[in-house]
Amino acid sequence: MNIVAVTSCPTGIAHTYMAAESLEQAAREAGHTIAVETQGAAGATPLSAEQIAAADVVVLAADVEVRNRERFAGKPTVAVPIKRAINDPSAVLDQAAAAMAAVPAPAGPNAPVPPAPPAARRPVTAGEGPSGATRVRQWLMTGVSYMIPFVAAGGILIALSFVLGGAQIATKVNGGTFHGVSYPKVTDISNLLAQAGVAGVLFKIGAIAFSMLVPILAGFIAYAMADRPGLVPGVVAGLLANAIGAGFLGGLVGGLLAGGVALAILRIHVPKAVAGIMPVVVIPLVSTLIVGFLMIAAVGQPIAAATRGLTDWLNSLNGTNAIALGALLGLMMAFDMGGPVNKVAYTFGLASLAAGNQQVMAAVMAAGMTPPLALALATALRPGSFTKPEREAGQAAWLLGASFITEGAIPFAAADPLRIIPSLMMGSAVTGALVMALHATSPAPHGGIWVIGLIGKPLAFLVALVAGTAVSAACVVVAKSLGRPVATRAGALPADSRHVAVAG
Amino acid sequence: MNTTELITTELVDLDLAAGDRAEATAHLAGLLAGAGRVTDLDGFLADVRAREAQMPTGLEGGIGIPHARSAFVTTPTLAFGRSTEGVDFGAEDGPAHLIFLIAAPEGGGADHMTILASLARRLVHRSFREALLGAADPQAIVDLVDREVVGK
Numbered sequence: 152m153n154i155v156a157v158t159s160c161p162t163g164i165a166h167t168y169m170a171a172e173s174l175e176q177a178a179r180e181a182g183h184t185i186a187v188e189t190q191g192a193a194g195a196t197p198l199s200a201e202q203i204a205a206a207d208v209v210v211l212a213a214d215v216e217v218r219n220r221e222r223f224a225g226k227p228t229v230a231v232p233i234k235r236a237i238n239d240p241s242a243v244l245d246q247a248a249a250a251m252a253a254v255p256a257p258a259g260p261n262a263p264v265p266p267a268p269p270a271a272r273r274p275v276t277a278g279e280g281p282s283g284a285t286r287v288r289q290w291l292m293t294g295v296s297y298m299i300p301f302v303a304a305g306g307i308l309i310a311l312s313f314v315l316g317g318a319q320i321a322t323k324v325n326g327g328t329f330h331g332v333s334y335p336k337v338t339d340i341s342n343l344l345a346q347a348g349v350a351g352v353l354f355k356i357g358a359i360a361f362s363m364l365v366p367i368l369a370g371f372i373a374y375a376m377a378d379r380p381g382l383v384p385g386v387v388a389g390l391l392a393n394a395i396g397a398g399f400l401g402g403l404v405g406g407l408l409a410g411g412v413a414l415a416i417l418r419i420h421v422p423k424a425v426a427g428i429m430p431v432v433v434i435p436l437v438s439t440l441i442v443g444f445l446m447i448a449a450v451g452q453p454i455a456a457a458t459r460g461l462t463d464w465l466n467s468l469n470g471t472n473a474i475a476l477g478a479l480l481g482l483m484m485a486f487d488m489g490g491p492v493n494k495v496a497y498t499f500g501l502a503s504l505a506a507g508n509q510q511v512m513a514a515v516m517a518a519g520m521t522p523p524l525a526l527a528l529a530t531a532l533r534p535g536s537f538t539k540p541e542r543e544a545g546q547a548a549w550l551l552g553a554s555f556i557t558e559g560a561i562p563f564a565a566a567d568p569l570r571i572i573p574s575l576m577m578g579s580a581v582t583g584a585l586v587m588a589l590h591a592t593s594p595a596p597h598g599g600i601w602v603i604g605l606i607g608k609p610l611a612f613l614v615a616l617v618a619g620t621a622v623s624a625a626c627v628v629v630a631k632s633l634g635r636p637v638a639t640r641a642g643a644l645p646a647d648s649r650h651v652a653v654a655g
Numbered sequence: 656m657n658t659t660e661l662i663t664t665e666l667v668d669l670d671l672a673a674g675d676r677a678e679a680t681a682h683l684a685g686l687l688a689g690a691g692r693v694t695d696l697d698g699f700l701a702d703v704r705a706r707e708a709q710m711p712t713g714l715e716g717g718i719g720i721p722h723a724r725s726a727f728v729t730t731p732t733l734a735f736g737r738s739t740e741g742v743d744f745g746a747e748d749g750p751a752h753l754i755f756l757i758a759a760p761e762g763g764g765a766d767h768m769t770i771l772a773s774l775a776r777r778l779v780h781r782s783f784r785e786a787l788l789g790a791a792d793p794q795a796i797v798d799l800v801d802r803e804v805v806g807k
Contacts, residue, residue, distance in 0.1 A: 161709050164759045164768060165722050168775035169714075176779065192724065192759065193768035214710060237779060238715040238747075535701040 152183040152248060155198050156210040157217045159190040160233050167191035170212045170236040177240035190218055198222070208251040210243060212236035215289060220378045221430070224417055227251050287407075288566070293375035294368045294406055295566045296540045301367055302562055303547040305360030308353045310554035310601075316350025318598030318605065323347040324354050330594055330605075361558060365389040365399055368565060369406035376410025380417055380430065384409035384438040388446050395451035396458065398490020399561045403568070404450065409442045454491050461495045473510070473587045480511070481518035481583025481619070485575040488522060488557045488564060501596055509592035513606065516555050517586050517616050518579040520599050523552030523559030524616070525578050525623030526571075529631075532624065536631040541566065552620075555599030563627075570630040578623025585615035661770055662733045662800050665690055667793035671736035671754065676707070679742045680721045683734040683756040692758060695727040699758065702727070711745025716784060719744030719751030720775075726761040731771050733757055735796055737788070753787055774804045 156174055160166035171187040178185035186206075188198045190213075200222075203209075209228040211217050212235070227250040229243065236243050312320050322329035324347050326336025337346050337355075344352055366389030373385025388405030392398065397405075416434050425433070461483075468476055483496035500515030530537050530545025537545065544562045551559025564571045589611035595602040606612050666686050673679035684700050687693040702723040706712070712720045719742060734756040741750025755778070759771055777783045783803055790796045 162706055162722060162724055162759075164724060164771045165712070165720050165757055165775045165778075168772040169779045172776040172779045189772070191768070191772060193772040234710070234714065535704055538705070 152244075152251065153205055153207045154178060154183055154185040154210055154244070154247060155203055155206040155208075155223075156185060156187045157190060157198075157213060158187060158233060158236065159213040159215050159217055161215055163191035164193075166214070166233045166237065168193075170233050170240075173237050173240040174210065174212065174243065177244055181241065181244060183244065208247045210236070210247050212243065214285075216293065216375050216378075218378075221380060221417065225420065225426075227253065290372050290375040290407070290410065291403070291566050292538065294370075294372035294403075295562045297371040298364055298368045298565070299540050299544045299562050301360050301363050302544065302551070302558060305357045305364070306547060306551040306554070306556045306559050308357030308360065309556055310357075310550050310599075312350045312354035312357060313554055313598050313601045315353065316348060318595040318602040320347065320350045320354050321597055324351050324358075329596075362393065364558060364561065365392050365402035368399060368561075369402040369409065372403065372406030373410035373413060376407070377413035377417060380434045380438065381410045381413040383435045384413055384442040387439050388442050391443055391446040391451070395447065395454055396491050396494060397446075397450055397454050398487045398493065399565055400487050400490050400568070401446075401450060401454070403565060405442065405446050408445060409438065412441050413438045458491045458495055461492065462498070465495065465499045474584045476511070477514040477518075477583035477585070477587030478580040479583070480515050481521075481579035481581070482576045484515060484518040484557065484583070485522050485560075485579035485623075486572060488561050493519075493557065504594070504596060509594050509607065510587055510590060512596060513591045513593035513612060514583040514586040516593050516595075516597070516599065517591070517612060518583040518619065519557040520552050520555045520616060521579045521582045521619040521623055522557055522564075522575040523548040524620040525552075525575060525627060526560050526563045527552060528620055528624040529627040533628050533631065536628065537563075538566075553600040555597050567631075570633075571627060574626035574630050575623050577626045578619040578621070580619075581622045582615045582619025585618055586612060589615060591615065660797075660801075661731065661774070661805060662735060662797055663690065664793035664797055666692075666732065666734045667796045668734075668736045669790070669793060669796070671738040671742070673736075673738065673742050676719065676721065676742055676744050677704075679719070679736060679738070679754055680704075680707075680756060683721075683736050683754065684758075686734045687728075687732055687756065687758055690732075692729055692732040693725075693727050694729060699723065699725050699727040703756070713744030713746030713751055715746055715748045716781075717741065717749065717752040718746070718778065718784070719754040720757060720778070721754070722757035722759070724759040724761050728758040728760045731759050731768070733771075733774060733800065735787070735800075737790075753784060770805065774800070777803050 158167045158170040167189050168191060171189045174187060175185055186198055186202045188195050203222055206226060209223040209226045211228060211230045212233045214233045229247045229250050231243050319329040323334045324337050326334055337343050343355055366386045369389030369392060370382050370386035373381030385406050388409045389402045392401035392405050395401065413434065416438055421429060480496045480499065483492045486492045497515055500512045503511035527545050527548035530542050534542050541563060548559040560575060590608060591612040592607035593605065595605050603609050668686065671679060671682065673682055680703055681700060684693060684696055688696040693699045702725040703721050706723045707721055712722065714720065736754040738752055738754065741752050742754060744751040757771060759768060786799050787796065790799060
């Protein structure tokens with residue numbers, strides 16, 4: 152048997168090489184030939200195209216995504232957790248032999264093609280990789296790690312623009328009325344510097360960088376799943392998530408969808424004549440069409456309807472208990488950070504401001520500052536609960552939170568939504584309720600701590616902010632320690648042997 | 656190519672007394688810090704814990720390989736502990752008797768890492784493990800690693 156293998160592990164200094172050595176040893180003993188590409192910290196010597204072409208079977212022993220996996224498209228493939236390759240390499244080779252046998256030998260040009268059942272035409276993937284939840288987390292983390300620099304660059308530029316240009320800078324660039332002064336929209340970007348100054352330029356650059364958050368997130372989630380073929384449908388799904396106002400949660404869904412569709416298309420076995428144009432034409436076209444259509448038709452319309460419903464509901468609540476309204480707005484601000492629910496709450500704050508109610512605006516602003524601040528605090532208190540890119544994002548989050556740039560929390564929420572989002576909602580609800588209870592006001596729709604001079608009862612505003620930040624940070628720390636799988640049991644048992652026969 | 660040894664006798668503890676993997680790791684990391692290979696013990700331990708939390712590093716055959724690439728590591732280094740009663744590192748088949756704490760510098764280039772790669776490759780060989788189990792004193796461990804991994 153002629154085998155090519157890739158080994159890869161999270162740190163890239165130990166398991167990658169142990170697995171390579173184990174597989175080489177076992178293959179030698181069994182009389183197979185094997186070439187192993189170690190995707191580790193010592194650099195990889197890539198498998199040559201000839202080696203791959205000559206291989207009967209591909210073995211992927213990896214706990215992280217294998218780079219350039221599309222090279223192996225169409226080959227029988229066995230994917231195993233890396234520890235299995237170290238502990239029991241002969242069993243992995245047996246699995247590889249079984250996968251090879253399950254794929255019909257390629258028919259010669261003149262041989263009649265038997266109508267193989269669809270299942271047998273696909274490359275056979277035997278064995279399970281890391282467990283489902285672990286894999287999803289890996290995909291999300293890949294997307295998040297590419298997104299973080301955009302959050303940092305865009306967020307800090309926007310924060311700087313508020314520091315230099317004051318709270319009106321956003322209105323100066325986008326047009327509208329701020330604090331009784333009307334500004335024309337900057338329609339020609341070449342006039343930006345003259346019309347809005349250096350601060351306006353910083354704001355615009357930051358806003359453009361921010362507009363890439365969701366496309367990058369969705370694109371690289373799909374990239375982690377399906378490698379390069381996932382990138383196009385993923386990025387387009389992210390752009391569409393922006394266009395339909397679906398926020399980063401829409402981007403998460405779109406990215407996973409795009410990766411899944413690209414993978415599914417990759418597994419379709421096509422005749423050699425078509426295979427050449429698959430990667431350049433067919434896969435990008437078909438996957439983007441399917442994913443784009445789903446995003447617009449199946450995701451976009453429900454979101455638009457839900458946004459309308461939420462807005463009407465909030466309006467009907469106006470005039471009821473102010474503290475409960477503050478808490479509710481807080482929950483909404485922290486739910487999706489720039490997504491539809493957050494936007495409904497923020498728009499409600501703007502409408503209240505236009506109607507002369509500055510308290511609601513203050514509640515919305517403070518509740519939107521809490522999430523990044525709480526995560527900055529949590530990463531400082533418990534660095535061990537966070538990945539390295541998250542700890543770095545945590546440092547930038549201080550400035551972003553202080554500047555009411557709620558997006559600073561997205562990397563954390565996207566990587567671990569079930570733990571992070573509820574925790575952030577708790578603290579923002581506290582902040583929103585406290586602002587209303589203590590009657591702090593804000594005439595400014597953004598600017599965060601930099602417009603503290605305009606805030607009515609600034610001390611009350613700060614108290615609400617600190618209280619909510621503390622609550623959210625505490626919740627994040629607790630949530631991160633709860634229910635964290637201590638050991639990934641992936642690969643301990645094949646799925647079938649987990650069934651327990653119950654008599655009767 | 657580098658003047659610092661991968662392992663020295665002060666980085667070997669043939670009588671590792673530790674109840675669990677946190678203690679074992681902390682003890683070996685203490686040796687690294689004592690030898691100046693790690694600049695911030697707590698920071699390094701946090702990085703090792705984070706790696707261990709992703710997936711336990713215990714392997715069949717009584718081996719534990721806690722490891723991390725960390726900004727607090729000055730040079731690729733190995734600390735070795737041998738435990739008679741064993742320390743649980745999450746392997747299916749029982750506790751680890753041979754524990755290798757592998758410390759890699761964060762920004763280390765590829766050639767820095769090749770030495771650790773060849774160490775990892777030796778670890779899967781039964782003869783290497785048995786020699787480590789049977790070594791009489793720390794100098795024997797250092798000689799073994801130098802011969803088998805570094806190729807001296």
